Amino acid sequence: MSESYDFLFKFLVIGNAGTGKSCLLHQFIEKRFKDESNHTIGVEFGSKIINVVNKMVKLQIWDTAGQERSVTRSYYRGAAGALLVYDITSRETYNALTTWLTDARMLASQNIVIILCGNKKDLDADREVTFLEASRFAQENELMFLETSALTGENVEEAFVQCARKILNKIESGELDPERMGSGIQYGDAALRQLRSPRRGQPQGTQECSC
Ligand code: GDP
Ligand code: MG
Numbered sequence: 209m210s211e212s213y214d215f216l217f218k219f220l221v222i223g224n225a226g227t228g229k230s231c232l233l234h235q236f237i238e239k240r241f242k243d244e245s246n247h248t249i250g251v252e253f254g255s256k257i258i259n260v261v262n263k264m265v266k267l268q269i270w271d272t273a274g275q276e277r278s279v280t281r282s283y284y285r286g287a288a289g290a291l292l293v294y295d296i297t298s299r300e301t302y303n304a305l306t307t308w309l310t311d312a313r314m315l316a317s318q319n320i321v322i323i324l325c326g327n328k329k330d331l332d333a334d335r336e337v338t339f340l341e342a343s344r345f346a347q348e349n350e351l352m353f354l355e356t357s358a359l360t361g362e363n364v365e366e367a368f369v370q371c372a373r374k375i376l377n378k379i380e381s382g383e384l385d386p387e388r389m390g391s392g393i394q395y396g397d398a399a400l401r402q403l404r405s406p407r408r409g410q411p412q413g414t415q416e417c418s419c
Pocket of ligand 2: 229231273
């Protein structure tokens with residue numbers, strides 16, 4: 209089945225209005241820039257299956273759909289990962305990061321994995337926030353960090369993939385338990401099949417032991 213995957217992760221896209229959250233989601237799902245004409249209806253939700261270190265991971269991504277000022281507890285509940293977005297040409301959106309971060313850590317799962325995205329990387333001439341400054345902020349707050357462009361697509365897939373990879377690492381190291389309530393993680397069909405299937409025998413093609 210085409211819908212076969214090992215894990216499902218719930219993701220959020222958060223940050224001030226106008227930073228490009230909907231465009232990032234659209235670029236990730238559709239692989240193209242969302243033009244102004246389809247601005248009326250905010251994409252609220254998107255999902256995509258990606259391959260992360262040989263695991264098929266279904267990302268179920270929630271966008272604020274223009275409700276930035278009043279996103280509620282229920283929006284955050286049980287999210288495994290988040291893209292925290294600011295606009296590199298707007299210091300105001302960068303200054304708001306601390307508030308978003310506090311909310312995410314308080315209202316989502318405690319172990320939420322967050323990647324900071326400095327979006328509109330293509331507008332370097334209008335830059336108000338340096339790469340260095342933002343990477344220090346990311347380091348201090350234990351966030352991953354990338355500058356992205358929803359317009360050109362640069363680093364968009366990478367942002368989602370890096371965040372998913374970190375979650376997978378945490379599952380493998382035992383730091384995250386997918387079975388804990390509100391983890392934002394579910395097993396998919398593929399993972400369940402693997403758990404149920406008997407242990408595989410020797411690899412095919414008998415190999416002579418040289419010892
Ligand atoms: P949201 O309110 O955070 O969902 O932001 P939108 O996705 O609606 O984007 C806000 C505005 O920024 C729109 O006019 C987009 O066309 C523009 N925009 C979004 N991402 C980029 C980008 O990476 N580069 C440029 N130049 N413009 C962008
Ligand atoms: Mg939006």
